[in-house]
Amino acid sequence: MLKDKHHNKKKKSDGYDSVLRILPLLFSVLSLFLIILPLQKPINSFRAVLSYIFVPQLRAVHAAVQYLDGVSESVGVLLNAAVENYALKDEISKLKIQNAQNEVLQLENERLNNALKMSQQIKWQGAWARIIYREPSRLNTVIIDKGTDHGIVLRSPVIGVEEGVVGLIGKVIEVSLKTSKIVLSSDEEFCITAFLAESRVEGLACGNDRGGMFVKYLSLETPANEKEKVYTSVSSAIFPEGILIGEIGSSERISVTTDAFLTLPLKPAVNPMRTKELFVLISSSNTDKVLNEGKK
Amino acid sequence: MLKFINIFFFFVAATIVHWIFIEIFSPFNIIVGVMLVFSLIVAGELSQAWGYSFAFFGGLFLDFFNNVMFGGYALVFTIILFVFYKISDKIDFKDVGSQIVITTVLNMIMVLIYGLLAQIFTGIFLWHGIISFCLGALLSGLLLPVLYFVAKKYFVLSGLTNK
Numbered sequence: 001m002l003k004d005k006h007h008n009k010k011k012k013s014d015g016y017d018s019v020l021r022i023l024p025l026l027f028s029v030l031s032l033f034l035i036i037l038p039l040q041k042p043i044n045s046f047r048a049v050l051s052y053i054f055v056p057q058l059r060a061v062h063a064a065v066q067y068l069d070g071v072s073e074s075v076g077v078l079l080n081a082a083v084e085n086y087a088l089k090d091e092i093s094k095l096k097i098q099n100a101q102n103e104v105l106q107l108e109n110e111r112l113n114n115a116l117k118m119s120q121q122i123k124w125q126g127a128w129a130r131i132i133y134r135e136p137s138r139l140n141t142v143i144i145d146k147g148t149d150h151g152i153v154l155r156s157p158v159i160g161v162e163e164g165v166v167g168l169i170g171k172v173i174e175v176s177l178k179t180s181k182i183v184l185s186s187d188e189e190f191c192i193t194a195f196l197a198e199s200r201v202e203g204l205a206c207g208n209d210r211g212g213m214f215v216k217y218l219s220l221e222t223p224a225n226e227k228e229k230v231y232t233s234v235s236s237a238i239f240p241e242g243i244l245i246g247e248i249g250s251s252e253r254i255s256v257t258t259d260a261f262l263t264l265p266l267k268p269a270v271n272p273m274r275t276k277e278l279f280v281l282i283s284s285s286n287t288d289k290v291l292n293e294g295k296k
Numbered sequence: 297m298l299k300f301i302n303i304f305f306f307f308v309a310a311t312i313v314h315w316i317f318i319e320i321f322s323p324f325n326i327i328v329g330v331m332l333v334f335s336l337i338v339a340g341e342l343s344q345a346w347g348y349s350f351a352f353f354g355g356l357f358l359d360f361f362n363n364v365m366f367g368g369y370a371l372v373f374t375i376i377l378f379v380f381y382k383i384s385d386k387i388d389f390k391d392v393g394s395q396i397v398i399t400t401v402l403n404m405i406m407v408l409i410y411g412l413l414a415q416i417f418t419g420i421f422l423w424h425g426i427i428s429f430c431l432g433a434l435l436s437g438l439l440l441p442v443l444y445f446v447a448k449k450y451f452v453l454s455g456l457t458n459k
Contacts, residue, residue, distance in 0.1 A: 061312050
């Protein structure tokens with residue numbers, strides 16, 4: 001009896017040992033399988049499942065940190081409220097005058113646009129979002145705290161503001177109910193049709209994986225103006241026209257990649273690494289949907 | 297089941313600590329291997345099955361936020377744990393000094409293997425510079441004894457270990 005028990009125990013431990021021998025191999029094969037698989041449906045579904053395990057706690061911690069940040073700030077704000085109130089009242093009256101002038105200018109602009117039969121520029125509508133996580137190894141993707149619930153869809157353009165300058169940040173590559181993943185413009189796989197404001201030529205602005213960008217496929221005759229502004233082009237399928245991407249970098253670094261095209265370094269207008277808040281552009285139909293749901 | 301829940305909570309805590317360290321150190325281009333540190337703690341205190349599983353899912357957690365090479369960290373973490381278990385008989389992982397040295401070295405190996413994998417699968421060797429490489433590894437090494445101390449208390453309280 002005792003011998004049998006001992007025998008069974010030994011058998012069990014032998015089985016456990018063999019499982020342990022297989023386990024690292026099993027995980028390695030599984031990981032390799034995941035790497036080699038193209039990022040298509042099965043992987044995306046798996047990621048969607050993982051997002052329910054990996055993201056909620058980060059969202060909660062981020063919210064808690066923000067709340068605690070807000071407490072200390074609001075004390076200071078309350079202390080300065082009266083002074084700020086006077087200043088704001090003054091500013092409001094100034095803005096009222098400016099607004100009245102703007103209305104006149106807008107009407108004039110519309111009238112002139114109609115006269116020139118130009119297509120009316122689409123207003124940028126969207127949602128402000130906060131970065132809740134930065135991918136640390138490549139620093140080229142971020143997770144924001146807004147998702148489909150806020151009208152964000154796949155491939156929504158993302159812009160940001162740095163020192164009063166509005167510029168391109170990236171685009172949405174994955175979206176869930178409450179969060180979205182943004183690939184930043186500095187990623188080597190990020191490319192967008194760009195328009196050089198002074199040279200009036202189109203090229204392809206791409207990330208260079210070192211936090212910067214470059215414009216390629218420019219004709220060799222393109223005048224290389226340093227600090228020339230580069231905007232999103234009207235021919236871009238995803239991005240609305242006229243978003244500032246950046247400016248042409250130092251002319252010393254200009255390089256000719258092939259016999260046929262010129263490549264210029266591009267300094268992004270907004271450094272995606274420094275921004276904490278982003279503005280995700282949403283098409284007007286989505287914005288209406290979100291507003292209606294909010295009213296309900 | 298209770299064991300699984302306790303380890304799951306430990307995993308959640310690991311992701312939160314990882315987030316905090318990313319928030320603090322990533323602006324300085326320093327990547328502290330918090331998930332690796334937690335994996336080594338589990339490997340040092342619990343069974344190999346839990347160690348490998350924790351490391352694999354810890355790696356997947358890091359891969360989840362990446363847009364390329366999904367499964368890369370999971371593979372590297374599994375390899376690192378394999379190395380750890382191979383040398384665990386010859387080292388005293390309870391000693392603070394060896395904890396720091398082993399974690400620092402394993403963190404360096406992790407960065408190099410991941411960079412190599414990135415070179416193979418994406419054509420770009422991931423390198424944040426020698427300062428980032430050394431400081432990240434050293435901080436991971438210094439972090440482990442502190443977290444090890446706290447984790448051990450949690451393991452005893454939750455009944456995961458006896459001592």
